[in-house]
Amino acid sequence: MSDVILSVRDLHVTFGQKRKKFEAVRGVSFDIYQGETFGLVGESGSGKTTIGRAIIRVYPTSGGEIIYKGEKINGKIPKELDRRVTRQVQMIFQDPMASLNERAKVDYIVSEGLYNTGEKISKQERQQRVEQALLDVGLLPEFSSRFPHEFSGGQRQRIGIARALIMKPDFIIADEPISALDVSIRAQVLNLMSHLQKERGLTYLFISHDLSVMRFICDRIAVIHKGLLVELADTETLFRHPLHPYTRALLSAVPMPNPAYEKQKVPLVYDESVHDYSVDQPRWVEIEPRHFVLGNESELTEYAKMCEEE
Numbered sequence: 001m002s003d004v005i006l007s008v009r010d011l012h013v014t015f016g017q018k019r020k021k022f023e024a025v026r027g028v029s030f031d032i033y034q035g036e037t038f039g040l041v042g043e044s045g046s047g048k049t050t051i052g053r054a055i056i057r058v059y060p061t062s063g064g065e066i067i068y069k070g071e072k073i074n075g076k077i078p079k080e081l082d083r084r085v086t087r088q089v090q091m092i093f094q095d096p097m098a099s100l101n102e103r104a105k106v107d108y109i110v111s112e113g114l115y116n117t118g119e120k121i122s123k124q125e126r127q128q129r130v131e132q133a134l135l136d137v138g139l140l141p142e143f144s145s146r147f148p149h150e151f152s153g154g155q156r157q158r159i160g161i162a163r164a165l166i167m168k169p170d171f172i173i174a175d176e177p178i179s180a181l182d183v184s185i186r187a188q189v190l191n192l193m194s195h196l197q198k199e200r201g202l203t204y205l206f207i208s209h210d211l212s213v214m215r216f217i218c219d220r221i222a223v224i225h226k227g228l229l230v231e232l233a234d235t236e237t238l239f240r241h242p243l244h245p246y247t248r249a250l251l252s253a254v255p256m257p258n259p260a261y262e263k264q265k266v267p268l269v270y271d272e273s274v275h276d277y278s279v280d281q282p283r284w285v286e287i288e289p290r291h292f293v294l295g296n297e298s299e300l301t302e303y304a305k306m307c308e309e310e
Contacts, residue, residue, distance in 0.1 A: 005069060005171055005203050006032040006055070012063030013047070013054050013227075024050045026227040027064070029284065032171075037197065037204040039218035039235070041211060041250070047227040048207045049094075052173045055205070056091050057082070068171070087117050090164035094176040096156035100148040106159055107144035110134065113167045133162040137192060154185035158192070165196065173205045178213065190217055211254045215239060220290075223247045225270075229284065233291040243293045243303045246270045275299070 013025040025047045032038045040048045053059045055066055057073065066074040073085050090113075093099035100109055110130045114121065121129075131141035137158040148156055157177060164172055174193065178186040194217060196202060208214055214221055215235055222232040223246065231244040242248045249270035256262055275282070280296035287293050287300065288307045295303060 003034045004031045005034045006205075007067040008051070008055070008064070009067065010064040011051065011054065011061060011066065013050050013059055014062040023062075024227050025054070028224070028227070028229050029064075030222055030229065030232060032203060032205060035197075035201055035203055036219040037206050037217055039214040039221040040205060040207045040224060041209060041214055041221055042224035043209060046224045048224050049175055050227075051224075052091065052175050052205060052207050056089055056173060057085065083117060087113075087167050088170045089173070090167055090169040090171075091173040091175060092157075092160050092164055092177045095180050096153055096160055097148075097180070099160055100156060102148055104147075105144065106130075106134075106146055106148070109148070109159060110144070110163045110166055113163065117167070129166055130162075133166040134159075136165055136196065137162045152185075153181050154189065157181060157189055161189075161192070161196075169202070171203045171205070173207070175207045176209070177206075179208070179210070186213070193217070211239075211250060223250065228294065229292075230294045231292065237291055241307070243287065243291075243306060244295070245274055 008031075009029050011025055011028045012023060014021055014023045016022050028047075028051060030038070040051065042048050050059060054061050054074065061074045064074075065072055068085060068089065071081060073081065077085075104112075107127070107130055110133055111126050114126060114129070127144075130144050134141055134143060139155065139158055139162065143151075148159070151159065157180075160177075177193070178189050181189060190213070193204070197204060206214065206218055218235050220233065221235050221238050223230050223238075223244065225246045231238065231242065231247045238247065239251065242251055245268075249268040252265070252268040256265070275296075277296060280298065282294050282296045282299070284292060284294050285300055287303050291307075293300070293303055
């Protein structure tokens with residue numbers, strides 16, 4: 001594998017205080033390699049978006065470390081490092097309707113990040129960068145004088161992608177970038193993201209609840225449940241050979257294009273009571289090369305047997 005661009009180590013994110021305290025992320029650890037698409041999948045409320053926003057420093061962390069290119073970026077950091085992280089790490093938000101300023105023209109929306117980096121550029125150069133960013137995502141440069149309400153959902157998401165690209169980032173967090181779009185244009189946005197990744201060597205953290213989409217675009221997938229990672233593996237390994245009961249339940253709900261199979265299919269229901277962690281606490285273990293799973297000793301023994309049978 002290539003170099004690690006981002007490491008998350010024992011990450012905790014907590015909201016509220018004292019009796020109202022809620023721990024949304026509980027001891028999550030993973031690495032993301034340069035040039036890959038790393039998927040984070042789970043149900044609504046599982047903590048996947050919280051992890052993404054903690055990485056870009058929107059949410060403060062209550063424990064653990066986030067290391068980007070060898071430097072810790074959570075907590076208090078020097079202004080110069082903060083400015084560099086702001087430029088190199090960008091985010092594509094879930095809702096293309098809510099993530100764009102309705103009162104601003106596209107020209108300002110796309111170029112807004114350039115004003116915060118301290119980079120001194122002329123008005124002409126800024127306009128050229130905006131036009132190029134719009135062209136890169138398949139939009140016409142003259143769109144820069146329009147307002148967001150004049151665009152369709154797919155076009156607005158492309159504007160959001162252009163806003164991220166203009167900063168020339170190395171790492172992009174895509175938070176459910178196609179969930180609010182029509183099915184007919186989802187493939188267009190996914191193909192655009194894949195093309196830009198190959199062209200620019202981008203690294204993605206792709207957050208979604210849709211496993212069929214994740215299989216199409218991700219190199220590796222981590223499964224999260226109630227703030228805990230339960231399984232992490234190469235995409236095809238996870239689909240072919242899931243170990244954790246929660247992962248198996250998620251995969252059983254993925255719709256198949258075969259009507260006959262769909263009629264016979266019985267989705268699995270995940271029941272947390274199958275785990276007895278009262279005495280034997282679970283550990284995060286590499287059960288086989290590049291395949292990690294959460295389990296106690298008895299569960300890990302069972303998972304190891306499943307790997308041998310495979």
